[in-house]
């Protein structure tokens with residue numbers, strides 16, 4: 643591993659933990675390999691085009707390329723342009739270090755259209771939905787650029803309430819982060835995805851037990867993230883939504 647790569651990587655504040663080879667793994671706050679395992683991605687994406695919306699440092703874009711995708715486009719705006727604590731430097735360094743051909747497009751999810759970016763066989767929308775003020779409109783935009791499969795990972799809230807429902811966070815209610823706005827429960831998320839044109843919607847993550855959620859709620863409260871009652875109703879889930887061809 644070239645010494646200057648290690649020192650360049652050290653100078654960046656990373657979100658993703660990316661293995662750059664030669665024993666160098668970026669010091670991301672996100673446990674990216676653990677999250678990858680929960681996505682249940684097809685082992686091969688050979689010949690498919692992939693759009694990764696909200697890609698940040700690009701861990702999932704590079705993974706799609708590693709699985710054989712013929713073209714991968716990483717899209718982001720907020721983190722790449724100083725909206726939060728991140729930057730585009732990690733994505734650019736990792737792309738060069740990996741010798742990757744992943745393309746990048748600086749675009750807000752609300753501006754996605756087939757005319758601007760084209761359509762993709764597979765779309766990743768991971769960890770972004772709850773950051774959006776207009777989630778149903780965003781899902782319409784995403785459906786318009788998805789040819790077959792959307793893989794969506796998000797916070798869910800109102801867990802255990804049978805009716806479709808969404809929690810609204812006007813302040814810092816979710817993880818003490820003012821950039822979080824909404825989280826649906828699974829019935830709402832499935833209904834939203836069907837309403838924007840997906841034919842089949844399937845949750846791929848198991849629902850966690852009430853004991854697990856109670857224990858995690860205590861932990862969240864101790865860390866000053868969420869109130870006990872709110873955290874108990876929250877979880878993360880992965881959903882796959884598909885469009886029938888023809």
Ligand SMILES: C[S@@+](CC[C@H](N)C(=O)[O-])C[C@H]1O[C@@H](n2cnc3c(N)ncnc32)[C@H](O)[C@@H]1O
Pocket residue numbers: 672695696697698717718719720721722749750751752767768769770773774
């Ligand atoms: C929690 S990070 C998730 C990063 C990555 N997708 C993952 O799952 O590890 C949220 C990402 O969403 C992006 N984001 C937030 N609002 C966005 C918007 N309106 N359009 C596009 N990306 C957005 C942020 O820039 C950031 O990269």
